[in-house]
Amino acid sequence: MEIILAVIIGLLYASGIYLMLRRSLIKLVIGIVLLGNGVNLLIFLLGGLVKEHPPIIGPTAKLIGSLYADPIPQALILTAIVISFGLQSFAIVLIKRAYIVVGTDDLDQMHTTEEEDD
Amino acid sequence: MTNNLIIIPIVFQLLMAIALLAFWRKVLTQKIISITGSVIAVVIAAFLFHKVYDGGILTMQAGNWQAPFGISFVADAFSTTMLLLASVSSLAVSAYSSVSIKKARLRYGYFPSLHFLIMGLNGAFLTGDIFNLYVWFEVIIISSFVFITLGGKKVQLEGAVKYFTLNFLASILFLTAIAVLYGLTGSLNMADLAGKIHDINNQGLVQVTAILFLVGFGIKSAIFPLYFWLPDSYHTPQAAISSIFAGLLTKVGIYALLRVFSLIFVPDDFLKTLIVIIAGLTLFSGGLGALVQTNMRKMFSYMIVCHIGFMIGGLGMFTTAALSGAIFYLLHDIIVKTNLFLVGGLVYKMTGEISMRKMGGIYSAYPALSLLMAIPLFSLVGIPPLSGFWPKIDLMQQGFFTGNYFLLGSIIFASVITLFVITRFWSEAFWKKKEDLEPKPHVKYYDAMPTLQKGLLVGPIILLSAVSLYLGLGAENIIRLSDHIAGELIDTSAYIEAVLGVNKINSTP
Numbered sequence: 001m002e003i004i005l006a007v008i009i010g011l012l013y014a015s016g017i018y019l020m021l022r023r024s025l026i027k028l029v030i031g032i033v034l035l036g037n038g039v040n041l042l043i044f045l046l047g048g049l050v051k052e053h054p055p056i057i058g059p060t061a062k063l064i065g066s067l068y069a070d071p072i073p074q075a076l077i078l079t080a081i082v083i084s085f086g087l088q089s090f091a092i093v094l095i096k097r098a099y100i101v102v103g104t105d106d107l108d109q110m111h112t113t114e115e116e117d118d
Numbered sequence: 119m120t121n122n123l124i125i126i127p128i129v130f131q132l133l134m135a136i137a138l139l140a141f142w143r144k145v146l147t148q149k150i151i152s153i154t155g156s157v158i159a160v161v162i163a164a165f166l167f168h169k170v171y172d173g174g175i176l177t178m179q180a181g182n183w184q185a186p187f188g189i190s191f192v193a194d195a196f197s198t199t200m201l202l203l204a205s206v207s208s209l210a211v212s213a214y215s216s217v218s219i220k221k222a223r224l225r226y227g228y229f230p231s232l233h234f235l236i237m238g239l240n241g242a243f244l245t246g247d248i249f250n251l252y253v254w255f256e257v258i259i260i261s262s263f264v265f266i267t268l269g270g271k272k273v274q275l276e277g278a279v280k281y282f283t284l285n286f287l288a289s290i291l292f293l294t295a296i297a298v299l300y301g302l303t304g305s306l307n308m309a310d311l312a313g314k315i316h317d318i319n320n321q322g323l324v325q326v327t328a329i330l331f332l333v334g335f336g337i338k339s340a341i342f343p344l345y346f347w348l349p350d351s352y353h354t355p356q357a358a359i360s361s362i363f364a365g366l367l368t369k370v371g372i373y374a375l376l377r378v379f380s381l382i383f384v385p386d387d388f389l390k391t392l393i394v395i396i397a398g399l400t401l402f403s404g405g406l407g408a409l410v411q412t413n414m415r416k417m418f419s420y421m422i423v424c425h426i427g428f429m430i431g432g433l434g435m436f437t438t439a440a441l442s443g444a445i446f447y448l449l450h451d452i453i454v455k456t457n458l459f460l461v462g463g464l465v466y467k468m469t470g471e472i473s474m475r476k477m478g479g480i481y482s483a484y485p486a487l488s489l490l491m492a493i494p495l496f497s498l499v500g501i502p503p504l505s506g507f508w509p510k511i512d513l514m515q516q517g518f519f520t521g522n523y524f525l526l527g528s529i530i531f532a533s534v535i536t537l538f539v540i541t542r543f544w545s546e547a548f549w550k551k552k553e554d555l556e557p558k559p560h561v562k563y564y565d566a567m568p569t570l571q572k573g574l575l576v577g578p579i580i581l582l583s584a585v586s587l588y589l590g591l592g593a594e595n596i597i598r599l600s601d602h603i604a605g606e607l608i609d610t611s612a613y614i615e616a617v618l619g620v621n622k623i624n625s626t627p
Contacts, residue, residue: 020283020287028279028283032286035286035290036290039290039293039294039297042294042297042298043293043296043297043300045301046297046298046301047300047301070304072300072306073300076249076296079253083253083256086260087260087286087289090260090263090282091282091286094263094267094275094282095279097275098275098276098278098279101270101271101272101275102272102276107279110276110280111276112272112273112276
């Protein structure tokens with residue numbers, strides 16, 4: 001399971017970075033989404049995978065069992081998902097506005113910021 | 119010492135931002151709330167600073183979860199000093215922007231975003247938890263995205279695409295580093311991490327994590343070779359917005375670097391050399407960038423990049439005196455860079471131009487104001503006894519003592535370039551005879567403003583210049599403060615003890 005996840009994370013990072021290096025705005029956003037998901041899976045994997053042992057104390061037991069899944073990575077991922085959701089929706093609105101105003105989705109054509117104003 | 123007081127700067131800004139949301143589109147009410155609120159925030163920050171400086175480090179455990187498990191908030195001398203300066207800068211920007219920003223933009227949530235941004239900054243300064251630091255960074259950048267796109271002009275949107283992409287990438291790298299760190303140690307509390315990081319067998323992976331943090335924070339604080347987004351985006355928004363970006367956003371990256379690389383990853387020889395080389399190249403490339411610009415705001419943007427090198431250099435040498443110099447420079451830089459962009463905005467209001475070739479004649483038209491504007495400009499250069507001079511002595515001296523002659527040369531080079539660039543700006547904008555140009559219809563000229571508006575434009579510059587003058591003329595006190603902070607950064611036992619040793623005192627259910 002760890003191996004599969006590690007390969008998937010590697011693929012997500014690699015394709016995310018690759019798409020961010022492309023010139024198209026749409027590919028840029030897709031790259032951002034992939035990277036965001038890759039990092040969430042990475043936190044999940046590095047928190048340690050434990051199957052079928054939720055961190056919950058049973059109704060009869062007084063203590064939690066010796067082996068249980070670490071709840072902190074899940075809390076971290078939840079926070080990171082919410083944040084990256086907000087950022088990604090901003091990114092989509094931003095590239096839509098940028099496409100309408102600039103009139104191109106080619107990042108190489110976006111050089112107004114480097115032009116002289118005089 | 120446990121004290122719930124330290125959360126007040128964050129909660130206060132949050133409440134203020136929410137209150138401002140309730141007055142959506144009532145611009146005058148928003149202005150009044152924002153300025154009075156910012157004054158109160160300065161008082162709170164000053165009180166907290168005084169308490170920490172006299173009484174030692176304060177901590178707060180969120181929800182009373184004991185230290186390595188819950189989220190800790192820590193107020194030490196470094197964080198409260200940053201808090202105080204951020205409050206002063208935000209007061210100045212709040213007053214300045216109430217006049218300089220167009221009403222149409224103020225109506226779309228300018229002031230709430232400003233206070234959410236300050237809340238994020240305060241949180242980043244006060245938190246003692248590395249994941250919480252990430253969350254505050256996100257609060258800061260989401261607010262800054264609103265700022266950088268406010269107005270929606272073509273150049274702004276293009277700048278925003280670059281700004282967004284690089285900042286998102288920095289956040290992803292930061293989060294990756296946190297994930298690896300958590301996998302290695304099973305902890306997120308910075309004081310706890312400081313102890314656990316030495317027990318790890320796989321020190322190679324620790325080194326890799328440190329580099330991930332360096333790159334992540336490096337993008338945010340615009341170090342070489344990761345700074346290219348900054349001069350491409352910082353000149354696009356309005357002057358007041360640029361000034362808060364220049365004064366505080368890159369500096370929070372520096373704060374995080376200083377904190378993480380003194381507390382968790384104490385630099386070894388490899389890391390020191392790497393950081394020193396990066397610092398030297400930042401000084402070089404930022405200086406050369408500033409040299410060729412004729413656009414005033416772009417020149418100022420390259421000055422930001424250039425001067426980041428001084429602080430990174432201090433971190434790279436990692437002696438108490440070098441860190442003290444870096445911290446003094448950081449304090450000076452927050453005030454003077456905020457002020458610099460406010461001055462740039464005022465120059466624009468006076469001449470209607472941002473190209474240095476076309477402006478001129480400010481000195482003959484406004485002699486008193488020109489002398490006022492000379493204070494931040496010459497403080498930036500570091501003409502003694504103004505504030506930029508003192509930290510440079512420390513840094514140069516340490517460059518000699520630690521044998522970092524490359525860094526020493528870069529510091530001298532960057533100082534000379536700064537002197538040249540500012541002198542050129544002064545002679546172009548202030549002394550040159552003004553050309554006869556048609557007034558532009560969309561510019562709100564300074565001369566046409568009523569007295570109250572003029573006061574709100576000039577007042578913040580006076581305030582920040584006064585702080586700059588105090589930093590320079592009262593350097594004795596500031597050096598004492600920065601030595602104290604540097605001592606705490608080198609010897610972190612007081613910090614760790616304050617965070618982890620506090621549990622027993624306040625364990626009532």
